[in-house]
Amino acid sequence: MTLDMAKKGQKIFIKKINDEKIKVQAIRLGIYEGAKVDCSLKIPFGPVILSNRMQEIAVGRTLARKIEIDVIKEGA
Amino acid sequence: MDCCSGIKIDIPKGHKKLVLAGNPNVGKSVFFNALTGMYVDVSNFPGTTVDVSHGKFQDYVVLDTPGVYGVSSFNDEERVARDVILYGDVILNVVDALHLERDLFLTLQIIDMGKPVIVALNMMDDVERNGIKIDIDKLSRLLGVPVIPTVAVKGKGLEEVKNNIKNAKVGIIDDKIKGYFKEYKDKVEHQSEALMLLEDDEATSERLNINTLGKREEIYRLRRERVDKIVESVIIKEGKGNRLRQKISSLTLNPLSGIPILILVLYLIFKVIGVWVAGDVVGVTEETIMVGYYEPFIRKIILNLFSENSFMYRLLAGEFGILTLTPTYVIGLLTPLVIAFYFFMSIMEDSGYLPRIAALVDRVLSFFGLNGRAIIPIILGFGCITMATITTRLLGTKREKIIATILLGFTIPCSAQLGVIAGMIAPLGMKYILIYAFTILIVFALTGTILNKTLPGESSELFIDLPPMRLPKLSNVLKKTWTKTVMFLKEATPLFALGALIITLLEESNIIYKIQDMFKPITESFLRLPKETANAFIMGIIRRDFGAAGLTELSLTPEQTVVALVTITLFVPCIASIIVIFKERSKKEATLIWLGSFILAFLVGGILSFLIV
Ligand SMILES: Nc1nc2c(ncn2[C@@H]2O[C@H](COP(=O)(O)OP(=O)(O)OP(=O)(O)O)[C@@H](O)[C@H]2O)c(=O)[nH]1
Ligand SMILES: [Mg+2]
Numbered sequence: 302m303t304l305d306m307a308k309k310g311q312k313i314f315i316k317k318i319n320d321e322k323i324k325v326q327a328i329r330l331g332i333y334e335g336a337k338v339d340c341s342l343k344i345p346f347g348p349v350i351l352s353n354r355m356q357e358i359a360v361g362r363t364l365a366r367k368i369e370i371d372v373i374k375e376g377a
Numbered sequence: 378m379d380c381c382s383g384i385k386i387d388i389p390k391g392h393k394k395l396v397l398a399g400n401p402n403v404g405k406s407v408f409f410n411a412l413t414g415m416y417v418d419v420s421n422f423p424g425t426t427v428d429v430s431h432g433k434f435q436d437y438v439v440l441d442t443p444g445v446y447g448v449s450s451f452n453d454e455e456r457v458a459r460d461v462i463l464y465g466d467v468i469l470n471v472v473d474a475l476h477l478e479r480d481l482f483l484t485l486q487i488i489d490m491g492k493p494v495i496v497a498l499n500m501m502d503d504v505e506r507n508g509i510k511i512d513i514d515k516l517s518r519l520l521g522v523p524v525i526p527t528v529a530v531k532g533k534g535l536e537e538v539k540n541n542i543k544n545a546k547v548g549i550i551d552d553k554i555k556g557y558f559k560e561y562k563d564k565v566e567h568q569s570e571a572l573m574l575l576e577d578d579e580a581t582s583e584r585l586n587i588n589t590l591g592k593r594e595e596i597y598r599l600r601r602e603r604v605d606k607i608v609e610s611v612i613i614k615e616g617k618g619n620r621l622r623q624k625i626s627s628l629t630l631n632p633l634s635g636i637p638i639l640i641l642v643l644y645l646i647f648k649v650i651g652v653w654v655a656g657d658v659v660g661v662t663e664e665t666i667m668v669g670y671y672e673p674f675i676r677k678i679i680l681n682l683f684s685e686n687s688f689m690y691r692l693l694a695g696e697f698g699i700l701t702l703t704p705t706y707v708i709g710l711l712t713p714l715v716i717a718f719y720f721f722m723s724i725m726e727d728s729g730y731l732p733r734i735a736a737l738v739d740r741v742l743s744f745f746g747l748n749g750r751a752i753i754p755i756i757l758g759f760g761c762i763t764m765a766t767i768t769t770r771l772l773g774t775k776r777e778k779i780i781a782t783i784l785l786g787f788t789i790p791c792s793a794q795l796g797v798i799a800g801m802i803a804p805l806g807m808k809y810i811l812i813y814a815f816t817i818l819i820v821f822a823l824t825g826t827i828l829n830k831t832l833p834g835e836s837s838e839l840f841i842d843l844p845p846m847r848l849p850k851l852s853n854v855l856k857k858t859w860t861k862t863v864m865f866l867k868e869a870t871p872l873f874a875l876g877a878l879i880i881t882l883l884e885e886s887n888i889i890y891k892i893q894d895m896f897k898p899i900t901e902s903f904l905r906l907p908k909e910t911a912n913a914f915i916m917g918i919i920r921r922d923f924g925a926a927g928l929t930e931l932s933l934t935p936e937q938t939v940v941a942l943v944t945i946t947l948f949v950p951c952i953a954s955i956i957v958i959f960k961e962r963s964k965k966e967a968t969l970i971w972l973g974s975f976i977l978a979f980l981v982g983g984i985l986s987f988l989i990v
Contacts, residue, residue, distance in 0.1 A: 333598065
């Protein structure tokens with residue numbers, strides 16, 4: 302599945318980022334293939350907010366469709 | 378080629394370059410101020426120090442760089458920071474202790490360059506507040522460089538940093554990356570250049586004319602793994618995060634609460650700026666001071682030098698005089714408005730609210746080929762289109778810059794104009810206000826959608842860091858408002874003067890009257906407005922609010938008023954904005970935008986008049 306399908310509160314595993322440009326930039330912010338992050342919020346039809354420790358990142362919806370993920374843990 | 382291609386800074390003999398580097402909003406500028414005693418922009422939104430400030434500390438020349446997540450060439454800030462960091466002698470790396478996993482990436486990259494580094498572990502107050510504990514000695518050992526805990530805003534640890542600059546050390550370089558350096562050993566002068574080549578930096582590769590190996594991703598991953606390992610081993614106790622801040626943060630992001638909050642905030646801002654500043658304050662600064670005292674004063678002086686019917690008099694002190702209209706406009710009208718706008722923008726930046734607005738509106742703007750970041754020039758546009766057009770620089774692609782520039786030039790009324798428009802439309806009642814607002818909104822949406830569908834290429838997508846919500850510090854907000862205002866006025870004043878000059882020349886050569894004649898048939902038959910309206914349009918070419926103000930002198934029915942106001946809103950951006958558009962975009966694009974807004978304004982005005990007049 303892709304990141305746009307993630308739900309609020311889920312812990313997710315990032316499998317693949319299908320956007321070369323974002324891929325290298327995202328590594329620097331802690332989002333990379335193999336990373337485990339939380340989906341802390343979803344703005345309806347809008348960006349997905351990922352968080353990793355204190356770090357929060359907003360990912361546009363179209364971009365989220367290019368990121369393949371697995372759900373590790375369901376949210377509360 | 379020694380320091381900072383593009384930026385010319387004199388380095389006195391025997392002085393070393395001490396470069397401040399770090400992620401956005403970590404406190405670099407606070408350190409810079411503390412070291413040099415000079416004053417610069419202190420802010421909270423990624424990438425506000427677009428220029429490099431420099432000053433002196435002992436026998437170092439200190440350079441403050443824009444905040445970046447890494448050294449490379451992904452955007453303007455990075456290009457500027459890269460050129461400075463690459464050739465620095467000592468690096469003071471400011472790290473946000475709350476965001477180690479993000480910030481240490483840059484730290485390790487700088488260490489891999491083989492530069493002497495000292496780390497200031499800043500924001501320790503936030504770390505404590507969140508109940509986090511960091512093993513600082515261990516961090517220092519793992520990095521191989523001195524690490525000093527600081528709370529820059531409270532001055533804590535600053536002395537220690539100052540005393541330890543001389544102890545900056547070359548850190549521990551990743552073994553694998555070290556191995557790769559052999560490739561470039563004899564080809565480049567600096568290890569920092571070798572690292573850039575290893576990371577496929579196009580600019581460095583082009584400049585040195587050396588090919589790259591396509592290893593960027595591998596190296597970034599190696600570094601990422603090392604960062605994650607370090608973070609894992611130095612965090613002794615993980616915190617819970619600040620509940621209240623998280624609550625506020627999610628309230629601003631969730632549309633159900635976020636949209637009302639946004640509307641309320643914008644309403645308050647426009648209440649203050651649109652009513653109080655644009656009305657009362659400008660009434661004093663423009664009317665009383667500039668028109669009442671300054672202009673007669675300067676006219677008297679010029680009259681001593683030139684006679685009243687001379688060209689020179691008209692050029693300097695005439696209706697559009699360089700010494701009359703320009704200062705009145707810039708000092709009397711623009712300065713108060715620009716200060717007010719930058720003040721509110723600074724509060725929104727420093728509080729961390731602005732990137733959240735960007736996330737909130739991202740979806741809507743995506744229909745127009747923009748991402749959420751474009752909200753910044755759009756909001757600023759309601760202040761001054763010239764200022765907003767300059768800000769389109771921060772957008773990711775050329776495509777987005779063009780779309781934003783066009784939307785600003787076509788549809789957004791600046792605050793000066795909005796003031797006059799509000800004054801004319803408010804007495805007509807709600808119905809006409811709605812007709813006006815809807816028409817403009819529809820044109821905005823249609824223009825955006827059409828541009829998005831027709832312009833080639835792709836826009837960049839939103840991928841932004843959301844900094845923690847913070848209570849902004851008034852002193853920082855004021856400093857920043859001031860720096861930005863000064864920067865804007867420096868950039869814009871010559872343009873306004875140039876605009877005034879052009880208009881005077883047009884008038885002297887009678888071209889302006891020909892344009893006026895050209896307009897008459899359109900205004901009368903097509904827009905069904907009195908022919909004198911043409912004068913208002915001519916004025917609108919110079920200053921948007923002049924255009925609107927010109928309408929107040931005519932006797933119009935309510936329907937005609939709305940048509941005239943819609944047309945004048947969509948009409949060409951003021952002369953200063955158009956000069957900025959010519960500077961920022963190509964001549965061809967700028968010409969098209971200018972002509973396009975003529976056509977659009979009359980077309981929409983005509984349709985509206987057909988429907989309601
Ligand atoms: N709580 C806290 N806030 C700090 C500290 N140091 C700086 N700040 C605040 O962090 C914000 C950013 O500071 P700046 O000095 O503008 O950061 P910068 O790194 O120069 O930012 P850019 O130039 O935009 O990359 C300001 O609002 C400061 O008041 C600190 O130690 N603790
Ligand atoms: Mg700064």
